[in-house]
Amino acid sequence: MSALEVWTFRLLVVVALALFSVQMATRLRLVAAGAQNLRWDRFPERFRQFLVDVVFQARVIRAKPWVGSAHLLVFWGFVAFAGFTAVESLRGLGLLDLTETHWFRSYRVALAPFAVAVLAGILFLLVRRGLFRPPALGQTVSKESILIGVLIATLMVTFLLDLRLEGGAERVNWWVHMLVILAFLVLIPDSKHLHLVLSPVTVFLKSPVLGDVPNLDFEREEVGFETVADLPAKQRLDAFTCVECGRCQEACPAFATGKLLNPKKLILDAQRAMLGGQLDAKLVDVFDDGVLWQCTTCGACENQCPVGIEHVPLIIGSRRGLVSNGEAPDYLGPVFNNLERRGNIWGLTYDQRDKFIASAGVETFDASRHSYLVWLGCAGAFEADYQKSLRALFEILHANGVRFGVLAKERCNGDPAKRTGNEYIFQELATQNAEELRQAGAKKIVTSCPHCLKTLGQDYRRFGLDAEVVHSAVLVSELTSHVHLAKDDEVTFHDPCYLGRYAGHTAEPRALLHRVGAEVKEPVRNRDNPFCCGAGGGLLFEEHESGKRISQERLDQLQATGARRVVTACPFCSIMLKGAQASTQSSTEMVDLISYVNDKLRGEGRGAGG
Amino acid sequence: MKIAVCVKQVLSREATIRVNDQGTWVRDADAQFEINEPDQYALEEALRLKEQHGGEVIAVSAGPARVTQVLREALARGADRAIHVGDDALVEGDAFVVAAALAEAIRPEGVDLILTGLQSDDQGFGQVGVVMAERLGMPHATIIMDVSLADGQVRVKRELEGGWFQWVTLPLPTLLTIQSGINQLRYATLKGIMAAKKKEIRAVRAEGRASEQRIARLYVPEKSKQTRVLEGSAAEIAKELVQALREARVI
Numbered sequence A: 001m002s003a004l005e006v007w008t009f010r011l012l013v014v015v016a017l018a019l020f021s022v023q024m025a026t027r028l029r030l031v032a033a034g035a036q037n038l039r040w041d042r043f044p045e046r047f048r049q050f051l052v053d054v055v056f057q058a059r060v061i062r063a064k065p066w067v068g069s070a071h072l073l074v075f076w077g078f079v080a081f082a083g084f085t086a087v088e089s090l091r092g093l094g095l096l097d098l099t100e101t102h103w104f105r106s107y108r109v110a111l112a113p114f115a116v117a118v119l120a121g122i123l124f125l126l127v128r129r130g131l132f133r134p135p136a137l138g139q140t141v142s143k144e145s146i147l148i149g150v151l152i153a154t155l156m157v158t159f160l161l162d163l164r165l166e167g168g169a170e171r172v173n174w175w176v177h178m179l180v181i182l183a184f185l186v187l188i189p190d191s192k193h194l195h196l197v198l199s200p201v202t203v204f205l206k207s208p209v210l211g212d213v214p215n216l217d218f219e220r221e222e223v224g225f226e227t228v229a230d231l232p233a234k235q236r237l238d239a240f241t242c243v244e245c246g247r248c249q250e251a252c253p254a255f256a257t258g259k260l261l262n263p264k265k266l267i268l269d270a271q272r273a274m275l276g277g278q279l280d281a282k283l284v285d286v287f288d289d290g291v292l293w294q295c296t297t298c299g300a301c302e303n304q305c306p307v308g309i310e311h312v313p314l315i316i317g318s319r320r321g322l323v324s325n326g327e328a329p330d331y332l333g334p335v336f337n338n339l340e341r342r343g344n345i346w347g348l349t350y351d352q353r354d355k356f357i358a359s360a361g362v363e364t365f366d367a368s369r370h371s372y373l374v375w376l377g378c379a380g381a382f383e384a385d386y387q388k389s390l391r392a393l394f395e396i397l398h399a400n401g402v403r404f405g406v407l408a409k410e411r412c413n414g415d416p417a418k419r420t421g422n423e424y425i426f427q428e429l430a431t432q433n434a435e436e437l438r439q440a441g442a443k444k445i446v447t448s449c450p451h452c453l454k455t456l457g458q459d460y461r462r463f464g465l466d467a468e469v470v471h472s473a474v475l476v477s478e479l480t481s482h483v484h485l486a487k488d489d490e491v492t493f494h495d496p497c498y499l500g501r502y503a504g505h506t507a508e509p510r511a512l513l514h515r516v517g518a519e520v521k522e523p524v525r526n527r528d529n530p531f532c533c534g535a536g537g538g539l540l541f542e543e544h545e546s547g548k549r550i551s552q553e554r555l556d557q558l559q560a561t562g563a564r565r566v567v568t569a570c571p572f573c574s575i576m577l578k579g580a581q582a583s584t585q586s587s588t589e590m591v592d593l594i595s596y597v598n599d600k601l602r603g604e605g606r607g608a609g610g
Numbered sequence B: 001m002k003i004a005v006c007v008k009q010v011l012s013r014e015a016t017i018r019v020n021d022q023g024t025w026v027r028d029a030d031a032q033f034e035i036n037e038p039d040q041y042a043l044e045e046a047l048r049l050k051e052q053h054g055g056e057v058i059a060v061s062a063g064p065a066r067v068t069q070v071l072r073e074a075l076a077r078g079a080d081r082a083i084h085v086g087d088d089a090l091v092e093g094d095a096f097v098v099a100a101a102l103a104e105a106i107r108p109e110g111v112d113l114i115l116t117g118l119q120s121d122d123q124g125f126g127q128v129g130v131v132m133a134e135r136l137g138m139p140h141a142t143i144i145m146d147v148s149l150a151d152g153q154v155r156v157k158r159e160l161e162g163g164w165f166q167w168v169t170l171p172l173p174t175l176l177t178i179q180s181g182i183n184q185l186r187y188a189t190l191k192g193i194m195a196a197k198k199k200e201i202r203a204v205r206a207e208g209r210a211s212e213q214r215i216a217r218l219y220v221p222e223k224s225k226q227t228r229v230l231e232g233s234a235a236e237i238a239k240e241l242v243q244a245l246r247e248a249r250v251i
């Protein structure tokens, strides 16, 4: 390399690095200015998610095997090329020339198949983006993405040519290759390709628990996120990491039913506000009108996001900011007052629960005699259909010699308050419930409500409850492993979000159904990626849902399986789906999992006839 | 616009009710309490009027130390300050005694408007408001369904029997007893609760005054069953049955 070449290259490198750094600094400063909520605890779990989601790109591939695999090739190609780029840069800078070493020659040859793989991958992605324009990626073809794609392709072509070319042509080729790399460096920070740099960190920092929303600290006068400036570091990092893939948007039940809420846009709106210096803007103004209240907290967006972005804490955090100022939607006011004054969402008095317990002949929990505490939940206290399911659970437990009791008095677990951002009521309820459960000495708690499962099992850890909490589907499937009834029915199963997605219990309900003779016809969106019933996040109380009702959409999906029976395992899914069914007058039968299983076990009732 | 709202602390609907040893009132040492429901609507109405017209809302409650709990709730929902009229005897005081105690505490404030709930969920006399108005020499109106202020006057909608309403205009200062359901109650917010900690609850002593009325006996309704077999011809039985049902005041 001539001296002129070396000096030109040095100059260009300095300019490119400077441009890169300035743009990066703006973003990193914004992240650093947010309240510190980056957590490094639970290292093994974090390392695992790094390995699975970054190194093996599992989440990229899972939902979209073709695109994901192409992306895996490009990703691994980049990693493989890091050494090559470093060596060539050192040579270009005139610092150290390793290009004639033996190992570099072998490395170069070994890279050739990678280059072909990356080229194939990127051409596939370019064609998909340019010609097929998947809606999740936005209406218009992003010029920036096409440019980046062409640059990557150029890198690979020049690399491959380099293996063949000699003399002047080789120099030109080298320059093209290196200039593309420098251009890349300059383009990255202000594009979604910033995820190349940030996503490994973001994935590592993501909570190992889906939809994890830490408590507000009242001592420190925390009230939730009101303005852009209130967004803490992880939420800021999230906003800069988004690769705009639209997977969250595709998974979102609110977006799918024509509502304004789009989790992808939410993240990009936060990014735009930060870069635009609107730190004092209210979040409610930064986001589209009303979208914060359209979220069911189903967790689909967060669970699909390949780069570790956590939407649920952002949404609930922003709701908290509104609720703390008295700006919750009108339909939540009575719910909050009911929770505060009566300890349940319906504002009923608990004598109904007492009557139910008395008529079901259930004892008050006594740690010396009972191995399980059955947590009824507010639906267990007031909802007739769900009480049937609980009676079925009691029968199964009795039949299997499991000794159990219930608390003399319960309050709502606080899930509706937590997910709607009313942290004051949530903490009041959680503190009292956790204390009473601890005092009762319960070591094992079983519930038929997936929301109770998540709240008692995860959120109550922060209130000092360390009992094991299981869903009845899991316990009953353990108790009935010996059962094998002949197949005589065909059903479809709706995975509740808080059971399938949040708790990952997808196998147990299916094993149970199979065991009692029901073949499961899977609907679209099943197991750990179900389509929400529309009840979560306080939307159970929203009567004027815009667009198509989420529950209606889900019912349509379930009916499309052709099964005459829909089985589910959550009192709120039941309420929503029954509501949707009532308005369509279809003949599909709704039944709760445990009721169904018990009917079959007893060889009677509607379930047994098939 | 200076508004006083009287809030009463009553037994929670969730509480298990036990009669005290003297059989004169409920045993309240281990009971749970809450803010009287109609008073919640009175408070909400006061807060709304303040939001529209500016001014100050003062929550007032009479009773033992435990009633400061409902004052805190009122402060958390937006009342500016509170007055606790302290006297343990007020728990069993009659409407006249309570009204007198509240009136004396409110008098020096020189308020424009006093709002109370229509009646209390425990005793349900519906008297405290009107007696207070009388003692303070203010006009009053009861069973209020709507309140609007204009030109130093207050126009209210009263609920009458049989689906009839009456519109009345009163001069200020005045006292209104508010019907439940007149508005939609707000919920307690974190900011409100934090702010409430810094707000003042001023304690004043009530003048000891003996109740004119006293509860002679408080007891759980006694259920009893009686079976009587009627005999004779159909006509006789029918006659006797009508007679018996009349006696039992069924017909």
Ligand code: SF4
Pocket: A248, A251, A252, A253, A254, A255, A261, A262, A263, A294, A295, A296, A297, A298, A299, A300, A301, A302, A311, A312
């Ligand atoms: S949690 Fe569910 S409803 Fe809410 S934004 Fe994400 S996908 Fe949409």
Ligand code: SF4
Pocket: A241, A242, A243, A244, A245, A246, A247, A248, A249, A263, A264, A267, A301, A304, A305, A306, A307, A309
């Ligand atoms: S938030 Fe995640 S899933 Fe959604 S567009 Fe951004 S990167 Fe994709």
